[in-house]
Amino acid sequence: MKYPMDIPVKIVQLGAGGTGGHIAPHLYRLLYTLDRPTRYIICDGDVVEEKNLLRQNFSPADRGENKAKVLAERYSTVFGLETEYVPSFIEKLDLLLELIQPNAWELEERSRKQTMEMVILLGAVDNNKSRQLCHQAFYQSRDLVYIDSGNGEFTGQIVCGVRRNGHTMFRPIGGVQPEMLRDTDKFPSELSCAEAAVSDPQSMAANITAAIAVVNMVYNILAHGECLVRQTEFSTRTVKMQTVLEKQRRKAA
Numbered sequence: 001m002k003y004p005m006d007i008p009v010k011i012v013q014l015g016a017g018g019t020g021g022h023i024a025p026h027l028y029r030l031l032y033t034l035d036r037p038t039r040y041i042i043c044d045g046d047v048v049e050e051k052n053l054l055r056q057n058f059s060p061a062d063r064g065e066n067k068a069k070v071l072a073e074r075y076s077t078v079f080g081l082e083t084e085y086v087p088s089f090i091e092k093l094d095l096l097l098e099l100i101q102p103n104a105w106e107l108e109e110r111s112r113k114q115t116m117e118m119v120i121l122l123g124a125v126d127n128n129k130s131r132q133l134c135h136q137a138f139y140q141s142r143d144l145v146y147i148d149s150g151n152g153e154f155t156g157q158i159v160c161g162v163r164r165n166g167h168t169m170f171r172p173i174g175g176v177q178p179e180m181l182r183d184t185d186k187f188p189s190e191l192s193c194a195e196a197a198v199s200d201p202q203s204m205a206a207n208i209t210a211a212i213a214v215v216n217m218v219y220n221i222l223a224h225g226e227c228l229v230r231q232t233e234f235s236t237r238t239v240k241m242q243t244v245l246e247k248q249r250r251k252a253a
Helices: 020-033 050-054 067-079 093-099 128-139 178-182 193-197 204-223 246-252
Strands: 009-014 038-043 118-123 144-151 155-164 167-170 229-235 240-245
Touching: 009 020, 020 038, 020 067, 020 204, 038 067, 093 128, 118 128, 118 204, 128 144, 128 155, 128 178, 144 204, 155 204, 204 229
Parallel strands: 009 038, 009 118, 118 144
Antiparallel strands: 144 155, 155 167, 155 229, 229 240
16 A cells, blocks of 8 residues: 655654653654654653663653653654653543544645645554554544554564545454454553552563564655555564565455
């Protein structure tokens, strides 16, 4: 599938922790190199804790600060881009729909012609309730690229769903793994302190590998106007990725 390479871009990222924190610096660098208007909004309501320093992209000086704020201010300043972040968890459908609503840009002075931006939603969350929310927003969107990343300690998967002109061109994570839609876990804000302290084990290597796969997909879409990869599964134990390409998924469908 081809993507336009001359229109504005807005990236909305849910999650600034294990995977999201490693996505951010590479995406800021990518957006800096693009010759078109860009926006990058990072959303997360969590704060940096001592335990996060083991595998997330934070330093001891960041402790106690909001994760989205730290990443947005750090890298937007380095690359001279606008600082945009939401220091809270996105857990309401209307708020998510508002964030991913495409805006109109006037690219030429004194021109009445408006160009709608391309929107990419990145899911770097660690719970299926947030993925269910993204799934709803995906199917209520006319045009949207939704890339979801999920991983455990040694393995993970990244799925790219695409909506175009109100039609689903490629299924999102909820279509590829429908059991995710039946999960009854909680939003981050609904967890007790004890529940929040007990999470699925992850490793720095798995977080970085997942982030690299997400960045590769976004890079191909924005820099080359095409992304052949629709789904990738990986193992850090075997240093192996198994990828489903566009044509393969068409045959499977």
